[in-house]
Amino acid sequence: MEKPTVTPPPDAREGLERLIGKALLDDDFRAYLLDDPVAAAGEAGLELTDYQVARLKSLNPGAIEVVAAAFAKGVGLNVTGAMRLW
């Protein structure tokens, strides 16, 4: 397993972030990803490297639940806050 030495392209970053984002938002997908990262990522259109699979498998399920709960609280994203008339 080699660690990267240069910044990856945006598509790769986005792909991994979306995979993790989906896991944080979707309880079933989260369980699936932890159980079988390769298959779950494949359904999202991604192929994981061995390093990524190993890192995902090493995640503590309790820790990911804590992060998911905090993440879910922040997704309201109220962007205007104005009183609405119409």
Place this chain on the structure above:
Amino acid sequence: MTEIARLEKVLWTADDPAVRAVSAAFIAGMTRLAPQLLMPAMLALEKFARPNWSMEWYLPRWIGEAFGAPPQTWQSLMLSNLYGLAYVKLRDDLADGETGDLSDAASHALCMAFYTLWNDAYRALFGANPAFWEYYERYLAQWSAATLEGDHDGAGHPAPLSSEGRLQLAHRGAPLKICCTGVAILTNRPKLIADMETAIDHLLAAAVLLDHAGDWVEDLAAGRYNAFVAYASGLPQIVANREQNRQRVHEELYLGATARPYYAAIREEIDAADDIAQAIGCEGLHDFLVWLDAETLEIAERLAADVAGRLSTAMSELFGVEIDALVPADRTFGLKESQDGKTYGNTTTGCA
């Protein structure tokens, strides 16, 4: 001073003499009609004094100035319009059970008082002019239809970004067109009414879409139809679908297009309104639309940055490293089209 800062100063000047005069006339009218309701009426006025109501306050002025109406005329229309806004807002609050400390009886009485003052003000300006009252009835009918439609689960509602859907959303603000058409009638410019209506419908569609993007969490919780939720999820907005609808909005924000098409539609509406505003020489409306477009862009960019930041933070919390460390420099993800047609990865890194 930037252009936007200049516009904000122009649009939101609290000590504008016209705003002061109209506010004073509003209070005087209420004092004459129903002095016992003066305090809740003033509290309602205070709500409307917030900066985000500049469009609703100033439309009659912008159009009046463009059409050469004397200040007394557009100030009278600002006052009529203000009573109408107060009525519309209070009626909606009554329907939603959100009248705060005011009792239902007092709310209904205040609602009736606003309605009476609204109509009296227009009667003083237009008498029995059939053309004006025909438009008045038409706009109220549009408003009733649009708000009744919005009250239910949205199952029969057109897609919010479709032409039909945008117009239906715009009609939620149809009462605002009464004072604008009034300006055209009083300045003897009936041929401009159709263009002006179109411009304001575009403006209102943009304003409603923007408001709904900001209020989707509260609307979903309260069971109110919300266009942003409808954009992200085609499911009826009923209690049984609440969690699924929330999930679909989250997926749009975090896994989808971060609502970019939604904000692009808002900017299309602003552009369309601005084309007409410029064609009819309505400088005040044009300035407002320039500001609104910049505001919309900023909101969309802030949303995208917020989403990216939250994902990045979550990644750091999970893996204890920055995402860069997880993604090798070469041969990262295989490119595959998922079942929903979205591309999640890339076969080539682009890194030499």
